[in-house]
Structures are given as C-alpha cells and as structure tokens.
Amino acid sequence: MEYKICEDKTIEEKLTILTDAAKYDVACTSSGVERSNGKAGMGNAVKAGICHSFSSDGRCISLLKILFTNECIYDCKYCLNRRSNDIVRASFTPDEVCTLTMEFYRRNYIEGLFLSSGILYNPTFTMELIYQTVYKLRTVHHFYGYIHVKAIPGAAPEVIQKTGFLVDRMSINLELPTAEGLNRLAPNKSRKTILAPMRQIQNGIAQNKNELVLYRNAPQFVSGGQSSQLIVGATAENDFQIMSVAEGLYQKFDLKRVFYSAYVQVNQDKDLPALPGGPPLLREHRLYQADFLMRYYGFRAGELLSEERPNFNVFLDPKADWAVRHLEQFPVEINRADYKMLLRVPGIGVKSARRIIQARKRTRLGFEELKKIGVVLKRALYFITCEGKMMYRTKLEEDYIVRNLTYVKEKLPFEVGSVRYEQLNLFDMASDPSIHYKQISQIDTKVLYG
C-alpha cells in the first residue's frame, strides 16, 4: 500500500510534530504483561510495568508515544489535530517508526511503542498503516517489547483483528462520557462506531483465552487487555456520570483500565468551556482515586456518589469521604476484620491490608506493628481498634473526624493554585470550627475550578 506523504521533513521534525500531537493522550502504562526473552531478537515485558523517565509535567514516560500521522479527516472540537486547524502536518513511514522504536529501546529509553493516529483518508486505511508498522516491528525487527496501539473506530474488523494478534494492548477512546457530548464536540464520531470495535476486542480476548487453554502455543490476542480514555471538563457531565460510565466499561466491556484526562484548552470554540484556572487537575485526581477504589478496593460507583451528591468532595479523598458517611460500620477491629473491610479503612491500602492478614496469623497486632506494616495511622486512627482499644480518645463523629482529617494536609501531586486558595479561605475551617462539613461538601466544585 502506497500513500503520498510530503518527503520534505526530516525524522527529527516529524518526531517533534507527531509527539506534540500525541501528548494529550494519557495512557502511558506498560504493565500487565510478563514476557521473558533471553534467546532471540530484542525485548521482554515486565508485569509491574517500568517508568523510564518523567517529563516536566511530572507524568511518566514509559512508551514512545507518537501519532503515525496528524492528518485527519475529522473535525473534533477539542482536538488539536482537527481538520479545520491550520497546523503543520506530517506522517511517519512504518520504517521510521521502527527505527525510532528499536534505537530508543536498545538504549533503555522506553519500554515500547504507543502508536495512535489521526485519520488519513479513511479509518481502515489508517488502521492498515498501524498494522503494517507493528507487523514490521514484530517480524522483521523481532521486537518483543510492549506495544500499545489505538484501534481506529470505523476500521474494518479484519484489520483490527490481525493487529490484535501482534500487540499487547489496544485502546479505543470513548472521549466523552455521554453520547450527547460526543455528538456536540465530535460530530464525525458516534457512540456506535466506538463501542463496536471495543466489543470486538473484548470478544477476541475472551475467545483467545479459551484457545490458550486448549492450545498452549496459540497466538495471543491483546494479552495486556484494552483500555479507554475520557476527557474530563470539556462537557458538563458530573463526576457521578463519569464514574458510572467507567464502571460500565469495566463490567460490560472487561476493560483493564479507564484513563481520565483533564481537558486542556487547545482550541477556541463556542462549544468548549473556558478554563481560566487551567485544566481541572484536582477533579482528574479525584476520579483516579475513585477509579482505584473501584478496581482494587471493591467499591461501586453508587457507593461513592449519587444523584444527590454527584460530585466528589474537594477537601477529602473519596475513601475518607465514604468512611465518614458510614461511621456505623466503624471502628474496625484490626485483629478480626476481613480483608474487604480492612480495605475500606482510610489509611490502609492493598499492600498493608495483605500484610495485616499475614502478620496476624501468628501474633496480635497493636498500633506499633501497624505503623511498621505501613498503615498511615494519622488517617486510620479514627476508624480502627487494636484489641478493642482505640489509639487515642477520639469521637466517632462525622464533623469531628472531618475536621481532624482536613488538618492533616492531603498529599496532592500538584499545588492548588493561589487564586483557588483565596476562594477556599471564604470557608476557612481552622479559624471557624463551627463550620459544618455538610455545608462544605455542598460547595459546587465549579468554585474550585474557576
């Protein structure tokens, strides 16, 4: 298959243009696949995933994240590469992508390739280009590192299918939480064309699992599972809607991960919100916290949020927020509680819950031991007893606990900007202990996002 490309750009120029065009996609993980090599070609995969660097925004660089081309026939309003934007366009050739991947991988710069693309001519044509690139990497260059590609909605199922046998992960971005939002901002895309290939990959993975049971050497299909991404803050959906959509994707489509991307204002359009306070980072952070609660801690979206409380509390992380609203289930006795309940205690994570279960088999645990195990006592102490005793005399009372938990400054991965701090001061809790938590939680989150 031949296609016309402007050959007037060097590989350096293309790398700059097509990296810049790919940077808003969040998924850059390389976890979930364990593949040993030791004999031939180059590369292996490590289950835990490996971060190779961190860019100046603090995000992990694990994969060579690039677009194949930023040419696009679509006109999605939130996207830098929309057809109507007057920007420099460029396309790689499959060989250029292979060279970059192999040479970066050899130097241990990256864990593999993450290839996405704008739509050149039509979806099937674009998917075919992606297929050719990964086919070359796997068969000509004998590359056994991690490969994540986008499945292009609307591409012929056969092309998606054969690509799936070469890659570790495939993803299709749902982009916006509701069909209505999608229609408004991405008029060329539809829910149906996005969900159809998602279903196809899901079925492919399930069928492949059966084949692998029968024939151990059957080729693997998307062994690292599929993921998706939602843009947060470009449309008016609330957190509850977003979490419900994510829950649906986990349950109905067996997704491995859903990523949330705080909307960054790259285009001016009357249908897009103005974000004078910058991208909604705190909101994105809360969504990731809640996402972890759903995947590893056994929470359901409906437990964390509801129609009446559709947005996350800005002052408390979702787990602490849930705990203070369910004080009837606390305090929890560390030496007796089951694993599921331990996971629900603020300050106890998956690792420390497992270690508690292990350690208490042969000894009674006290607070000293919990500290060594890695439990964050300044958060957990309100919710637990050891041998029937609490750590200090505390009250099992919502307002009291919330006040104390918010004194312990939450570790956020970013600073809350100064403008927003001033707004917070209106409700300064330290100076006015009479203020009630219930009132605070009702503050519209929009206040914080400007």
Place this chain on the structure above:
Amino acid sequence: MEEKILICEDSLEGIFTAVYQVYAWKLDKDHVVFQIGEEGNLRLFAEYITVAPEVEKAEKVISTIIRKMGEEVYWDICCMLASRDPEKGQAVFRTIVTALKTGQGREVLSNVKEPYIQKAFELARNVNCEVHHLYGFLRFAELENGMLYAKIGPKNNVVTLLAPHFADRFPLENFVIHDVVRRIFVLHPAKKGCIVVTGREYDAFQLPGESEEEMYFQALFVEFCHTIAIKERENLTLQRNMLPLRFQEFMVEMGKK
C-alpha cells in the same frame, strides 16, 4: 555468656559462609553477632572470629534457602545483602535462623514483632525499589564497536541484581553496566552469561568512544521528552519526586535543556 562476633566479607559468599559456620560449629545463635569487615572499636568479653568466604559452603546455604523459603525470599535476601546498611549481615542471619527454627519458610518476612526481621524487610524493600528504578532510569549509549554502555551510581550494590533483567531483554547485544561508585563492571557478551569485573582487571579495562550515531539518537530522545510534556500542567516538584536527582545526573534527557 560470651558473645561471638563473626567478621565476614561484604559479599553474598562471605555472609552465607558465615551462616554455614554458625551451624557447622553449633554456636549458640542467640549470642552470635554478624559484623561486616573490621570495625574500629573492639568489644571486651567478646570473641572475634574471622570467616573467609568459601564458595561451596555458600552454595549449600543458598540451596537450603531456596528449598525452605522459596525463590522469592531468596531474591529478597540477595537484595538485603546488596544494601549499604552495615547491619545487613545480622538482619539476614536472624531472618534465616528464624525461618529455619520456626518452619515459617516463605512467610518469615511477615514477622512484625521481631526487630531484625523488620529491619531485613526494610532493607529488601529499599533495595528492590532502587533496582526497579534503575530498570527504567539506566541509560545505554552505543560505542564505536556497537557495544552498549551504561553508567550508574546507585546507593546500594545493585549492579549484579540489574544484570539478569538486561541480559533477558537484550540477549543479542554486547553490553556493559558500570557502577562508578563501587568500581565494578558487569559485562554481557551477546548470547552468553554475565561476567563481573573488579579490582586490577577493572583498572585495566578500556572502553572505546561513542559511535557516530549516538549523538543523533540522544538528541532525538531529548527532543521527545521536551515535546511530550504538557505546558499547562507543568509540575517540576512532581517530576523531581518521581525521578530523584541522584538518578538524573546519568540520564541524557535530564542534562542541559
């Protein structure tokens, strides 16, 4: 009762040989202290015994550890022994004694009430963490003869723990990992096992200059790292938290901008 202080070499063989001797000599394990290397202050009322490393004895201890505690705990013990903490010998010794005495085997590290096992657990976690960091942060450069060369300056002696990962990843490459702090080279000739080079051989070891293409790919990667960042989300504190400065000095993309 008089304490017996075993002075052992700072190596896997050194410490495992000492463990072997404690059992062979039927010493009272509660009154044995492991010490790595000579120490300035000698203690009264204690007997000092220097144990020279012996590969055979060490191997017997290794096979016992793997049989009774499993591969995973063995890896953790290797990590503990790579630590720069001077108390690692005693921590490892107490861990092995407890595991064998109580029959707890692979669960021995979950003993939270035994301080030395706590210590051992901490050491293993700490070293494992550095190993995992370097899996990602280590940078190879291509030399004129096509060989790959990486410099590291780790806190702990992890170079031999890193090598198996890279040998599995790059079976067909000739590569060298160089610990500049401890003056150790680990060589991996293509399709072969790894070789450790120290001491006089280290001094005699010579490396050619970087290949012509090397600068080109370094520049491409630096450009990639700068372009991939989202300006609106700049957060240098988070970057430094995730990528500690002590690794940055060896990374091409973290140099001059």
